[in-house]
Amino acid sequence: MAFLGLILLVALMIPIMGIVIDSPIGKALARRLEGPDQVPPPLADLARKVEVLESEMEDLQRTMTALQEENQFLQRLLEDHPGRSSLPPPKSP
Numbered sequence: 001m002a003f004l005g006l007i008l009l010v011a012l013m014i015p016i017m018g019i020v021i022d023s024p025i026g027k028a029l030a031r032r033l034e035g036p037d038q039v040p041p042p043l044a045d046l047a048r049k050v051e052v053l054e055s056e057m058e059d060l061q062r063t064m065t066a067l068q069e070e071n072q073f074l075q076r077l078l079e080d081h082p083g084r085s086s087l088p089p090p091k092s093p
Helices: 002-022 024-034 041-080
Strands: none
Touching: 002 024
């Protein structure tokens, strides 16, 4: 009699396990068991795009710094010689 009960229990557990594994809870448990090593493709693509944008921002920052230095140099040149002009004086009629 106990043997028959054990066989019946195993026979009923098979479809119950199938239902649980196929449910959203079972799928969530499976994803959790897979571990954090796998990065979803959209997330990896997003990380690559962020890296590209960061490198572009660094390039723009260097360019802006160079332009500011050039502007400061030109401002000092103009301030050092305010009345001096490289143009010839106008012709008198």
